[in-house]
Amino acid sequence: MKAPAELTAKFRASGLKVTPQRQLLFRLMHENKSHPTADSLFSVASVHMPGISLRTVYQTLTDLSSMGELRLIDVGSGATRFDPNIDDHHHLVCQSCGDVRDVYVSGSGQLDVNELDGFSVDTTTILFHGLCTPCRATQEVSSTVAEPLVGISKSNTSSKNTTNPKERMS
Amino acid sequence: MKAPAELTAKFRASGLKVTPQRQLLFRLMHENKSHPTADSLFSVASVHMPGISLRTVYQTLTDLSSMGELRLIDVGSGATRFDPNIDDHHHLVCQSCGDVRDVYVSGSGQLDVNELDGFSVDTTTILFHGLCTPCRATQEVSSTVAEPLVGISKSNTSSKNTTNPKERMS
DNA sequence: TTCTTTCTTCGCAAGACCTGCAGATTAGCA
DNA sequence: TGCTAATCTGCAGGTCTTGCGAAGAAAGAA
Numbered sequence: 001m002k003a004p005a006e007l008t009a010k011f012r013a014s015g016l017k018v019t020p021q022r023q024l025l026f027r028l029m030h031e032n033k034s035h036p037t038a039d040s041l042f043s044v045a046s047v048h049m050p051g052i053s054l055r056t057v058y059q060t061l062t063d064l065s066s067m068g069e070l071r072l073i074d075v076g077s078g079a080t081r082f083d084p085n086i087d088d089h090h091h092l093v094c095q096s097c098g099d100v101r102d103v104y105v106s107g108s109g110q111l112d113v114n115e116l117d118g119f120s121v122d123t124t125t126i127l128f129h130g131l132c133t134p135c136r137a138t139q140e141v142s143s144t145v146a147e148p149l150v151g152i153s154k155s156n157t158s159s160k161n162t163t164n165p166k167e168r169m170s
Numbered sequence: 171m172k173a174p175a176e177l178t179a180k181f182r183a184s185g186l187k188v189t190p191q192r193q194l195l196f197r198l199m200h201e202n203k204s205h206p207t208a209d210s211l212f213s214v215a216s217v218h219m220p221g222i223s224l225r226t227v228y229q230t231l232t233d234l235s236s237m238g239e240l241r242l243i244d245v246g247s248g249a250t251r252f253d254p255n256i257d258d259h260h261h262l263v264c265q266s267c268g269d270v271r272d273v274y275v276s277g278s279g280q281l282d283v284n285e286l287d288g289f290s291v292d293t294t295t296i297l298f299h300g301l302c303t304p305c306r307a308t309q310e311v312s313s314t315v316a317e318p319l320v321g322i323s324k325s326n327t328s329s330k331n332t333t334n335p336k337e338r339m340s
Numbered sequence: 341t342t343c344t345t346t347c348t349t350c351g352c353a354a355g356a357c358c359t360g361c362a363g364a365t366t367a368g369c370a
Numbered sequence: 371t372g373c374t375a376a377t378c379t380g381c382a383g384g385t386c387t388t389g390c391g392a393a394g395a396a397a398g399a400a
Contacts, residue, residue: 017347017396039386053350058387074246078358079386092289101289106282111296114274118303119262126281127295133288187367187376209357223379228358248387249357 001069001084004030010067024049025060029070029084035091035100037079075100075127090126096135103128171239171254174200180237194219195230199240199254205261205270207249245270245297260296266305273298 002010004026008018024045029036036044042057061082064070071083075093085102088109092101108124131139172180174196178188194215199206206214212227231252234240241253245263255272258279262271278294301309 012397015347019348019396021349037386051350055351055388056349059348062388074244076244092286092291094289095292103286104284106284108281111278112276113298114276116262116273118306119264119271119298119300120306121262121298121300122265123299125297125299127297128283128289128291129293129295130289130291136288136290182368185376189367189377191378207357221379225359225380226378229377 001030001064001086007064007069010069011063014067016063021045021049021052021056022060024052025057029061029064029082032084033102035073035081035083037081039079041082073100073125090128092128092130092132094132094135095129096131096139099132101132171200171234171256177234177239180239181233184237186233191215191219191222191226192230194222195227195234199231199234199252202254203272205243205251205253207251209249211252243270260298262298262300262302264302264305265299266301266309269302271302 001007004023007026008023011018011022025041028041028044028048034040038054038058038061041061042052042054045052045057061070065072065082068086069084071086073081073083073091075081075091075098077093077098081100083102087104089102089104090108092103093099105126108126111124113121171177174193177196178193181188181192195211198211198214198218204210208224208228208231211231212222212224215222215227231240235242235252238256239254241256243251243253243261245251245261247263247268251270253272257274259272259274260278262273263269275296278296281294283291
């Protein structure tokens with residue numbers, strides 16, 4: 001996404017007003033690599049501007065995405081994440097900590113798809129689910145303690161929520 | 171997913187009971203190509219068995235997915251969809267009607283990913299967003315009526331909900 | 341600078357989706 | 371048949387997101 005100054009100009013040019021709340025959010029999102037949710041961005045914004053509303057955060061993020069300055073990503077963790085990187089890229093999702101990282105994939109536009117018959121593809125989204133380096137290290141340690149393999153258990157619902165949703169921002 | 175009779179045996183072998191509700195859901199999901207949500211499956215199930223609970227539908231679908239008989243798919247439309255096809259495949263998602271179709275992609279396992287450094291990939295999910303044939307035909311007709319290109323409008327939030335969520339089952 | 345118009349913000353309510361819980365019910369084994 | 375553990379149902383509650391309206395503020399005009 002563009003720099004705050006450029007976004008200010010773009011908003012004004014579009015007939016939108018530039019408020020202190022929006023300027024703060026422009027700054028917090030610009031070059032943010034953490035793929036925050038609206039709520040985690042709200043937490044950070046609240047530190048800088050106590051009293052800012054979650055509603056305003058949603059509104060501004062939505063505006064930015066309609067302007068093409070932000071990409072909405074849904075990694076299946078429940079809440080939508082917002083990505084200021086609008087390049088053609090995809091995501092790595094850690095199944096343990098929920099962390100999301102950008103990744104560039106060569107040739108994703110020329111994937112060999114069978115039976116498209118008639119369907120016209122506009123965008124392709126690729127999610128790589130796995131384990132990030134820190135979580136893999138943790139799992140290797142705990143696996144030496146040999147957790148028993150359980151069968152089907154009623155309470156073992158594969159929840160959408162990750163064990164340890166990392167919601168910190170840079 | 172397996173046929174109802176096989177699922178019955180598998181459930182019993184796992185210490186789970188086979189109730190009429192479950193048998194109905196086994197039948198409705200077996201070879202179901204529509205990627206239903208819990209709620210749409212519940213609607214159909216209610217016709218066959220009035221009084222069945224949405225809670226039971228969720229429970230059974232969750233059980234089936236923990237047994238590996240069903241795949242949970244999240245196409246970003248809000249509700250989780252359930253797919254009895256557990257082959258290695260991906261999905262086409264119509265941005266207009268919300269329809270989801272299975273698609274087989276060659277070589278998706280060997281995508282050329284840069285900067286993986288340390289991240290270990292477990293599963294890859296590919297979503298192709300675009301327009302299905304019927305919706306494309308509709309759009310081509312309506313585009314001759316020349317809808318004006320609007321700028322950024324406040325109410326033009328890119329909602330997760332599709333215009334016409336098709337929730338019918340076969 | 342002041343005025344005026346229009347857009348924004350905020351707070352709350354509500355909607356969609358999903359899960360936890362508890363009492364009543366039932367499958368399935370002995 | 372009788373028993374026990376699993377299941378079903380209904381509801382309450384949690385999370386995420388959006389709609390709405392009153393109060394407030396940005397930005398151009400006078």
